Amino acid sequence: MVNHLPPLAALRALEAASRHRSFTRAAAELNVTQSAISHQIRNLERQWGVELFERGTRPLRLTRGGAALAPVAGDFFTRLSATLDDLRAENLRGPLKVSTLESFALTWLVPRLSDFNERHPEIDVWISTKDGHVNFKAEDIDLGVRFGHGDYPGLHSRLLLRENVFPVCSAELLNRLGPPSNPAELIRYPLLQVHDGVMSSQWKTWLAAAGVPDLPLDEGPRFPNTNMALQAATTGQGIALARSAHLDGSLSVASLTRLFDVHCPSESAYYLVCPTGAQSRPRIAAFFDWISAEAYQSQQRYDLDWKPAT
Template sequence: MARRLPPLNSLRAFEAAARHLSFTRAADELFVTQAAVSHQIKGLEDFLGVQLFIRKNRKLLLTDQGQEYWPKIRDIFEKLAAATEQLKAQGASGALNISVVPTFAIVWLVPRLTRFNALYPDIEVRLKATDREVDFFQDDIDVAIYYEKGDYAGMYSETLLNEFLTPMCSPALLDGEKPLTEPDDLRHHMLLHDATTYEWREWLKLAGVKGIDLRKGPVFSHSSMVMQAAIHGQGVALGHNVLAQPEIEAGRLMCPFDIVLPSDYKYDLVCPEEWAERPKIKAFRDWIMETVAQEQAMESLF
């Protein structure tokens, strides 16, 4: 048979009043009225069948029973607080399963994970590279980084990075026989494509270039492959600023024009709404958002 215990609120009121020897100060600490504290303690005394406080010369004092009871209740609350803090600390540890777009994982996230691992050595990052949306529950994923237009009904989401596109090529291509000084010069070069020609078509329209046959040129399944082809001088890629930034900084790619096409897609951090404040997820959220903000403040594509 379960033991009957006094209400937790009455114990909290008693512990605070005994520590302060004041109903008023206990009420201030607990954000309730003095009358509420008095009512809780009266209920506790009725439950226990003993008197816990007496008033003497306008002072609040503990009775003998109160003096015996208070240290035990204080110790219980201290242990409860310690256990809670320990559990919270454990929450920022263990496996953190992240679903992430493959190219973004390779080019952007993996090179920066050393910093996160140094800050949170008790969190074990596990990356799952995929282009599809995941089922967080069935796939055992804590948080995902999607490259989409950003409609996540019922989910928590934050935009990590917006994208724009502009032609990029190897510096060696600019030193070749065919000039690449204005957008119309692209008709004399091989254009490299990913899964669709839509973005090239939109950029050429924005630049006012007509008459280029977009059916020509090699097609690659991932943007990282397109970039590698451009780096090796195989043609001109319509590069994504997020993925191409390291190659531009290293001098392996150059942007011959300053015309940029805003992308309809962006990189978003997504997880179930009720998971967003879990310690290990929040640690990763805070770190990646701070990293993005710091880098955007320092760098420019051109």
């Protein structure tokens, strides 16, 4: 019976042409000529004695026979691709491509990777940094760490690390302007703000938690990300908000002084994400288990070290 099945190339041409409703666009996707697509479709029609497309219509329209066969072909190629991906991923050996924010990679993930490398020498971790979301298939990424609210349609998402924010500044700034005795005195200092869409409202949130919600935020330097604001703080340019994930790995935060016994939860958190179903693949599961344990320990250390006033 297998001998009577149509060639895979012909089924692939049918699937692409039915999806695009165009021989030309199907040819571009499959990197063949438009005439090659037309030839494959004609061969299918002759082999089975059924017309698959209504000729002379724009866009192409499937006949009854084409509408019956095209989704079967599409489902076949989808399942074949997924099975091949699973077979490739069954072996732990090979690269694991991880996409994350540059700030998280520099201050939290990279300083810990040596432990993962020792535990899993058969897995090579390739780090890719990007501020926006990634197309996992198009960019050939296995998993990601994202800072947000956990709503990532079409992806498996797992909470990794919640954060707290608190103000920090350099010793040089305190020597020059004197230490603030209470949060209301922050009006005398430049407040370094971030306008990245995630941290932009955090000063307002922290000031409300500190009991000074009306402190003006109209003036002061602004930076595109937290790392840049922290770097400015290390040179005495003002007071920045640090995030608890920076504590373990960031040299810049280590050189800064934390102000006041007030901290507040960040409005966002770090999430592990991967294509739905991929979380069970051995390499991804190994990394998920390891990084989740590291995040738990990091959170525990922060909770023990930080004792807010009651």
